[in-house]
Amino acid sequence: MNPFEVIYRWFTKLFGAELADYLAGWNCTTEDYTGTNQFVSIGLIAFVVALVFMLVYYYVVNHPRFNRWWSWLLVLIGVGVINLFIGYGINSSNLEAGNIENCLMYATSANTMNIDNTQPVSSDDTDNDTIKKTPITFADKSFPLITKANCWGFGLANFIVSAMWFIIFSLCFKWWSRNCKYSPF
Amino acid sequence: MSKLYVFGIGGTGSRVLKSLTMLLASGVECGVDTIVPIIIDRDMSNSDLSRTKMLIEDYISVNKVAVHTAQNKFFKTNIELLGGELCLQLKDSTQKFDDFIRKRSMTRENQALVEMLFSEYTLGMDMTVGFQGNPNVGSVVLNQFEDSELFKAFSNDFSPDDKIFIISSIFGGTGASGFPLLHRVLQTPKSETSGLHNWGLINNASIGAITVLPYFSVESGKDKDSQVNADTFMDKAKAALSYYKTEDKRLETMYYIADKQVTTYKHNKGGDGQRNNAHFVELAAALAVLDFVNPNKISENINRDANKKIKETIYKEFGILRSKTEDNAQVVSFANLADETKQTLINPLTRFLLFHKYLKNFYDKQRGQQPYAHLYFDKNFINNETIKKMIKIQERFYGWLQEMEEQTRKFSPFILEDNSKIRFLRDRINVVEPRKSNFMYKDWALLDNELNRQSIKIDKDRGIIEETFKPEERFLELFYRASAELINYKN
Structure with a gap:
């Protein structure tokens, strides 16, 4: 299983198994995961967004007035929100386009x-x-199994995953930042 | 390790030494490794002297830390006290002048002569508060330098490359009488039995002096007992100047300074009440001390022939430039100073003031947030004894600048009150030059950014694993480097 998929599958409860299968590339005809695995593309986007925001925060902005724990948290929320909308947007548009x-x-x-x-099934049918x-x-x-709520659920999962990337990147790369070395701690 | 022995005579001597200490604290370049100040004043309780004494003692404590730093120039020049003493104590502490000259034990004829030479008031004058504008009394009483322990220590400590500088005023009592007297003593040979070792070196030492002509006045008329009359300052100065002609070719360099634009102080006989605000003239006089030992000016300041006799005495004066709007600038800023003086003063004073303003207004807030402080300067760091003394000196430095602003002729190069802007220079001298990459840092964030940058550089320079600075050493080094990076005036 693709590592991105593994991560997202931790949060299946948030967006449902059907959407997870759809994103994993389930093909109803072949009854196998033969379609495009969208976890990879969405996961890569979250990864890159978190990485870019981390680099911008620690090395581009790198500001002595923007190195408090709350400034870091603000960036983390920013990364999460962007990915929330990316996650929601991709699934929502697929849903509306009838791609599922x-x-x-x-x-x-x-x-x-x-x-x-x-x-x-009837009285006659005895x-x-x-x-x-x-x-x-x-x-x-x-009774559709995938609704907008599932899309938001996936957005939330994407929020969490991207926030995790941002935390990991921050802990790994903050040490070389001039002004934000000790942000968030 | 050459030394400069600086004799500060009287109240003006103390105040000029105070200005000199402020300049050294701010990192003004000094051509010698060590300054040894010696104050000659019979009025040991005057506030000018006690303020200078406290300042110098605190400076010495901070200097002990500063000597271990690398690029730092704050407090870098050593100030050393001979035997831990700043003031040359005269052995005799007789209160009244007639007791000092033992008038009562004189013959009637001599008593009559004394009464002709000195007024009744002068003879009964309390000398523990100085000579109150009477150089004729001072020249008699001060004639006991060589008996003091400090003077013996000075003689024993003197080395071949050492120099001497004398600061005095010409219009008062102590300074006007003390300067020619001290100079004569320094150049008079002594027998080996005198206990003054190295006296031969002292006799041939390079001596510079500054004589401060009237630059302030005192209110007269209120105190009937007062002997000090500002109206006589000019006459006394003229009379003394004509006597000083005899010093020609006996001194290497003679500096003169005066200001017609005088501030009038309330008259105080001396003691605790004698506390004059700092004046730009004193700052300029302190610059004369530094000029005399400037290694680039040795050939200009010292003119000796093959036999090491003084060929000629160099005379120097200090002047300010006209301002754009008036011939006689009432408010002196850096723009009114000559290029050489600007070069000497702008960087150190501005850097030190930047350090003070940040420490006073921003350090507490930023300490917990900025990497430069993390791991190095904890909450209690500011209570370190040396740092507390340095903060006290910075407070006095700020007060010193404020006092100069309050004079009739103001020295006001900085906008002192406004702490919001990092560009606090009054003139349009752009000394805070952000790098292109620093365009996003405004005002004090610029300094925080630079402190963080320099903190990394210090770690690289010293090696994190190798021996590191003590926190207080690191603190001085860090703030010097950061302020020097931001403030770098060049003509």
Whole structure:
């Protein structure tokens, strides 16, 4: 598994398994991860944004009046917010463009809807022979599994991931900064 | 290790020595390694003297730290006290002049002669507060230098390359009488039994002197007992000057300074009440001391023939330039000074004031935030004894600048009150030159940035693992380097 995907998967609860599968490149036809892994591109963006902001904070701005813990926190929030919108924006536009396949987008199996499809579906249908043994699959478009809330959830995950990068970069590279060497601590 | 022995005679002597100490604290270049000040004043309790004494004692404490620094020039010139004493104590402490000359034990004829020469008031005058403008009394009483322990220590300490400088005023009592007297003593041979070792070296030593002509006046008429009359200052000065002609070819360099634009002080007989504000003339007089030992001016200041006899005495005066609006500038700033004086004063004074302003107004706030302080200067660092003394000197330095601003002829090169701007020079002399990369740092952030930069440089220079500076040494080195980087005036 791609390392970026591993990191994002830690936060699956925030944005849901379906969106995670979509981003990982799940293909409904082949039933495998054969599509483009978007975790890599989004993760790289978060990585680069955090790196650039760290470099700008410690080496370009490098200001003796902007070296307090709260100034560093402000930059961290800035990095996080940018990535939140990137994460949200990418998924939201895919969602609106209908790029997410139905098998991920909507419930496709009964157990998903908690329906016991081994029971007769109508009073007339009492003949045991007529009872369908195989699960009924259908797409209930009134209950999408990926919504805007999931996109925001992913944005939040992206916020956290980028903040983590920023913290790691800060701890690694702050020592050579003239004015912000001891920021945030 | 050459030394300059500076004799400061009377109140003016003390005040000029104070100005000299301020200049050395700020890092003005001095052509000798060590200055040895000696104050001659019978009025040991006068405030001018006690202020100078405290200043010099604190300077010496800070200097002990400064000598271990590298590029730093603040407090770098040594000031040394002979036997820990600054004041030359005259053995005789007789209160009244007639007791001193033992008038009562004189014959009637001699008593009559004394009464002809000195007024009744003069004979009964209290000499513990000085000679109150009576050089005729001073010349009699001061004639006991060589008996003092300090004078013996001076003689024993004197080395071949050492020089002597005498500071005195010409219009008072102590200075006017003390200068020719001291000069005569220094050039009079003594027998080996006198206990004054190296006296031969002293006899042939290079001697410079500054005579301060009237530059202030005193209110007269209120104190009926007062012997000091400002109206006589000029006449006394003229009379003394005509006598000083005899010093020609006996001194290497003679400096004169005066100011017609006088400040009038309240008259005080002496003691605690004699506390005159600092004056630009005293600063200029202190510059004369530095001029005399300037290594680039040896051939200009010292003219001796093959037999090491003085060929001629060089006479020097100090002047200021006209201001754009008036011939006689009432407010003197750096723009009114000659290039050489600007070169001497602008950088050290501005750097030291920058150091003071930052320490007073910004250090506490920034200490916890800036890398230069992290690991080196903790909360209690400012309570270090040496640093406390340095802060005290800086406070006095600021007060000294303020006092010069309050005179009739003001010396006001800085905007002292406004602490918000790092560019506090009154003239349009651009000494704070930010590097191109520093364009984003405004005012005091510029100094913080430079302090952080220099802190890294110091670590590189010394090597972090190798022996490092003590915190107080690092502090001086750091602030000197940072201020020197920002303030670098060149003609």
